[in-house]
Amino acid sequence: CHGKIILTLSKYKMTKITFITFGKIKSEPIKELIEYYLMLLGKYSKTEYRVLKDVDGRKVEASDLNSSFRDLGYTIAVSEQGTDFTTEGFKFFVDKRFRYENNITFIFGNAFGLDQEFLQKCDYSIALSKLTFTHELAIVLMIEQLYRVLNITSGGSYHK
Template sequence: MVENLGKDDYLIVLSERGKMMSSEQFSEFLADKFNRNKNVSFVLGGPWGVSKELEEKANCLLSLSPMTFPHEIARVLLLEQIYRALAIKKGSKYHK
């Protein structure tokens, strides 16, 4: 998977050791990557997370919460936060 990433790809790995951001910070973060013409790729591990090697190759480690979730729920949380980030940038009423 990682070997297929190009120079303009930005790899975000979800990890309990990752950085936590508010929705507004995440919106700014994603907008910055999109404005730099980066292809943003997210990796969400299974029940045991991802390998140390993959975490080391990531451009960013992101944590959705200090709590632990099944990866199916983490996927929904991530999708909602991506949607919210785009809504914030658009000025939509979805956020707050």
């Protein structure tokens, strides 16, 4: 059992997780939480956090990403229209993706969300909740949930 955990963690270290968001985070406490959870997540995977220029509307946002879409690996849009998961279901999803993908990119739209056409190009779409969150808080929640499921998979006690 212990050997399996080590094997699983070493596989995760090979997977790079990128978070792409639009517009700078204005709230200092939110910035600190993002940095904190990225640091924790870094124990399990390589991470990158990219901030693209904020724009008005969805179409321009999508076109900014389209130019580099092929380089993003397995793309997951974080959208209110996406699939809802329980923590256990999300753990299973992440474990499966990490076994088969070298690069996983989570894309957050701005306050207007992501363009429908762009959403269809993504490999998958995840909803954090049926509740509405600010763009900034959604980023924190997604990074925290990824840390949570990777910690669970590794036998950690964060979730208890």
